[in-house]
Amino acid sequence: MKSTRVKPPGSTRKPNRPKGNNMLSKDPVQVFCRLRPMQHPADISCMKLVSDTTVIITPPESAINFRNSNKEIQTIFSHVFPPSATQKDIFNIVAIPLVENVIRGRNSLLFTYGVTGSGKTYTMTGEAQDAGIMPRCLDVIFNSIANYQTKKFIFKPDKLNGFDVQGEADAMLDRQNELHAGLMSQKNGKSGKPRKAEYDSDSNPMVIHDIEESQLIQVDQDTVYAVFVTYVEIYNNSVYDLLEDEDIRNKYNYHSSVFNLNYFSFKYYFDAKRIFRALQSKIVREDGNKNMYVHGVTEIEVKSSEEAFEVFQHGQRRRRVAHTALNAESSRSHSVFTIRLVQAPLDGEGEQVIQDKRVVCITQLSLVDLAGSERTNRTKNTGQRLREAGNINNSLMTLRSCLEILRENQLQGTNKIVPYRDSKLTHLFKNYFDGEGQVRMIVCVNPRAEDYDETIQVMKFAEMTQEVQVARPIITKVDLGFTPGRRQANKLFKEARSKLKREGYPEAEDLEVDVGLVYNLGGPFPEDINSSRNDEVINNLIRFLEQRINKRNVLRADLEQKQNDLRKKIITMEQEHIKLKIENASLKAANSQQNKKVSALEGHLCKTEEQIDSLLRKLNSANDTIRCLQQELKDRNMALNQRLIDKQRVKQKYNTKMQVETDKMNKELEVKLRQQREELQNQMKEKENKLRLVKKILVDDNVSGASKDCATPSSNFVEATPKTEGRSRKDKAAVANPRYRRSQSADKWIDHRPGALVPVGTVLQPLMRRRRSVTRLTSPKEITDGASRYCLVAQEHDTDGELETKLFKGDIIPTSGGGAQVVFNDMECLKQLSPKARKRSGPQDIENGNEIGSSNHSSMHAEFHSKRPRVVN
Numbered sequence: 001m002k003s004t005r006v007k008p009p010g011s012t013r014k015p016n017r018p019k020g021n022n023m024l025s026k027d028p029v030q031v032f033c034r035l036r037p038m039q040h041p042a043d044i045s046c047m048k049l050v051s052d053t054t055v056i057i058t059p060p061e062s063a064i065n066f067r068n069s070n071k072e073i074q075t076i077f078s079h080v081f082p083p084s085a086t087q088k089d090i091f092n093i094v095a096i097p098l099v100e101n102v103i104r105g106r107n108s109l110l111f112t113y114g115v116t117g118s119g120k121t122y123t124m125t126g127e128a129q130d131a132g133i134m135p136r137c138l139d140v141i142f143n144s145i146a147n148y149q150t151k152k153f154i155f156k157p158d159k160l161n162g163f164d165v166q167g168e169a170d171a172m173l174d175r176q177n178e179l180h181a182g183l184m185s186q187k188n189g190k191s192g193k194p195r196k197a198e199y200d201s202d203s204n205p206m207v208i209h210d211i212e213e214s215q216l217i218q219v220d221q222d223t224v225y226a227v228f229v230t231y232v233e234i235y236n237n238s239v240y241d242l243l244e245d246e247d248i249r250n251k252y253n254y255h256s257s258v259f260n261l262n263y264f265s266f267k268y269y270f271d272a273k274r275i276f277r278a279l280q281s282k283i284v285r286e287d288g289n290k291n292m293y294v295h296g297v298t299e300i301e302v303k304s305s306e307e308a309f310e311v312f313q314h315g316q317r318r319r320r321v322a323h324t325a326l327n328a329e330s331s332r333s334h335s336v337f338t339i340r341l342v343q344a345p346l347d348g349e350g351e352q353v354i355q356d357k358r359v360v361c362i363t364q365l366s367l368v369d370l371a372g373s374e375r376t377n378r379t380k381n382t383g384q385r386l387r388e389a390g391n392i393n394n395s396l397m398t399l400r401s402c403l404e405i406l407r408e409n410q411l412q413g414t415n416k417i418v419p420y421r422d423s424k425l426t427h428l429f430k431n432y433f434d435g436e437g438q439v440r441m442i443v444c445v446n447p448r449a450e451d452y453d454e455t456i457q458v459m460k461f462a463e464m465t466q467e468v469q470v471a472r473p474i475i476t477k478v479d480l481g482f483t484p485g486r487r488q489a490n491k492l493f494k495e496a497r498s499k500l501k502r503e504g505y506p507e508a509e510d511l512e513v514d515v516g517l518v519y520n521l522g523g524p525f526p527e528d529i530n531s532s533r534n535d536e537v538i539n540n541l542i543r544f545l546e547q548r549i550n551k552r553n554v555l556r557a558d559l560e561q562k563q564n565d566l567r568k569k570i571i572t573m574e575q576e577h578i579k580l581k582i583e584n585a586s587l588k589a590a591n592s593q594q595n596k597k598v599s600a601l602e603g604h605l606c607k608t609e610e611q612i613d614s615l616l617r618k619l620n621s622a623n624d625t626i627r628c629l630q631q632e633l634k635d636r637n638m639a640l641n642q643r644l645i646d647k648q649r650v651k652q653k654y655n656t657k658m659q660v661e662t663d664k665m666n667k668e669l670e671v672k673l674r675q676q677r678e679e680l681q682n683q684m685k686e687k688e689n690k691l692r693l694v695k696k697i698l699v700d701d702n703v704s705g706a707s708k709d710c711a712t713p714s715s716n717f718v719e720a721t722p723k724t725e726g727r728s729r730k731d732k733a734a735v736a737n738p739r740y741r742r743s744q745s746a747d748k749w750i751d752h753r754p755g756a757l758v759p760v761g762t763v764l765q766p767l768m769r770r771r772r773s774v775t776r777l778t779s780p781k782e783i784t785d786g787a788s789r790y791c792l793v794a795q796e797h798d799t800d801g802e803l804e805t806k807l808f809k810g811d812i813i814p815t816s817g818g819g820a821q822v823v824f825n826d827m828e829c830l831k832q833l834s835p836k837a838r839k840r841s842g843p844q845d846i847e848n849g850n851e852i853g854s855s856n857h858s859s860m861h862a863e864f865h866s867k868r869p870r871v872v873n
């Protein structure tokens, strides 16, 4: 990271410095290790200090990989601080060089890294009676610049990470505004003075007078200084300004994104308003010198270390401090406290600051207290805490991978892209690693065995970090050609002038301060000229004057030489000036175009970054929702599975029930079927009995008819049939004469077979030599037309598939009326039994069937020796 200074007029332009391996000189990142004291006497340590720089870690039995690699691990640091090391020791070794850097014009970064509770905050901030690095740094800076600080508001933030230099009049106006605002606050009932508690040593380590015979660093006396502080936190990968308050801005009509605050009004405001408002996240941007900064961050000008620490305390109250299972007050965010030192040279007289923005030199010391690097499963975090832990680990992982890639690029000469933008933490400090600056890290370690697994990870990170090299910053001290020590000379001149005025020389008032180079001709003129020893005096005088003449000649030659040099310089400068003027004009034109482009791009960038932020927030919330939904899905699946199991159980139960029911019903059905069959058999028997009765009657009738006159069996048969029962006597009387019956051999048959007959397929066929087949009788003529015999075929079949074919045979006798009548005198019955039905009906049925078959006609017998029935005429 480069210290910010715009090139002074007349200075030659430097070519862009190549990046990466071609950088001039580099220093490795210095990593220090601090072991904290054990909390409980029962705790066992897993670390041993071998020397000032080496520490050995022995895995305890509880370690995860104790069995796999029970080896001691040795790590070397720039310095290892034992548990007994004091805050002062740490400060002197680690931080003093960084403070010196800042005063000399270089940027520095210091961060503390370690597991929760390992003492990062303790090391960085300290406690009431034991100030840490930050208050000590402030103390040394303010002690060193004490006599050379500007009045307030001479430097004013310019919104672009730089500073403008204001004239004394403008600065005074701002101071008056500040005073007025302070008075207004008092009037509105806010406490006029900072509350005692705020300055108590309990809450403010700065007040400790033990910040001892505070150290001093030599500063350039011809420069003026001002200190600004910013305090931001990186929480869930968003940057928040801990010193920001919208109302304060509105109150003082500061519409700029970066502004200078009245410290006291700021403080009163916070005193009155203890409820912290929701902070707006900030974006990280790059300034004109390619330095990263938080856009719109609040920069507060402070004039003493107490004031600075007070501002820090206010910001500190805003930090999100969460309780985890490991530590009651564990910070869940990375905090970045930046001390910015603004310097500008005094003019030639050593009186006023040069009001040219381009000569302002801005350096900064960033003190970063990282959040704990512990594993999430160890902290037993859930919900919001888990998300925080995830983000913390992500940003630390990004820091780690950035350093790894940097190291790889440096060691192997590769040119891989370092993913600084992946996290806000690395993005903000990109310039320290990519550009120039001094980076130091303090690894805080709790040596107890319980923390072994985490400590090992921390050590690995530390080892890797030490291999990264950062370009050594070059101090670009601008020499404007003014006399060094002019501030002091100005002071002495003023003192002398006032002394002269006091001594009665009022014209001394008109004397102008002149602190240009003074040529001295040597020591004072000899005083004892009036001595009696003239020769000696003359000799002394001659020697003295000769010396003076020589000195004068030397000085004159020197002066001439210098004048010539100056002339030459002026000529070359003038030439350069003309060249630069031309170059400047073309650059200005290009610059204005670039500016337009840049502002357009900046607008775009702002929007994009805001979008990215909002998208990230959305992503985070979406991730949360997904996690919730997945959990819900799991629960539902489990419920569904349970329901399925229940269903199967119920199904099985009902299946068993149904089986039982079916068996029961089958049994009942069988019983019913048997009953029905029995009933049917009974009915059949009854019918057979009836038939037998009819047969008997017929036989009896035949016998009696033979004895009686002319009564043919056929007429009796006709009479016996129910069809003729209701007829009148006249109808029953034979209207045909049987004597007209034709001879048997000449019989011509009408074979009447209705269409829908089932083919019987038997070899036994009725004997009809001459026959005419009809399916329907439509007119009497069909009978009378030469036929003498008539046969009607009828079929019956039951559900068992048994088929009964009956042939009713009769004589066709012409009637006196010219028609014909059929006298049925024979019936053949062909019964076909299904083997299945037979099987079911059993042997008894077969016997019955025999009986049925043989009972149809006296001249007809049916035998069931095989499946096919046989009819015998």
Ligand SMILES: Nc1ncnc2c1ncn2[C@@H]1O[C@H](COP(=O)(O)OP(=O)(O)OP(=O)(O)O)[C@@H](O)[C@H]1O
Pocket (backbone or CB within 6 Å): 035, 036, 037, 083, 114, 115, 116, 117, 118, 119, 120, 121, 122, 123, 127, 327, 329, 330, 331, 370, 371, 372, 373, 444
């Ligand atoms: N070197 C030390 N000497 C004495 N006390 C210490 C030391 N280091 C840490 N402690 C004490 O341990 C406790 C936890 O330390 P601290 O808050 O600094 O941890 P941390 O690493 O910053 O934790 P977190 O990551 O949660 O912020 C504090 O009460 C602090 O006083």
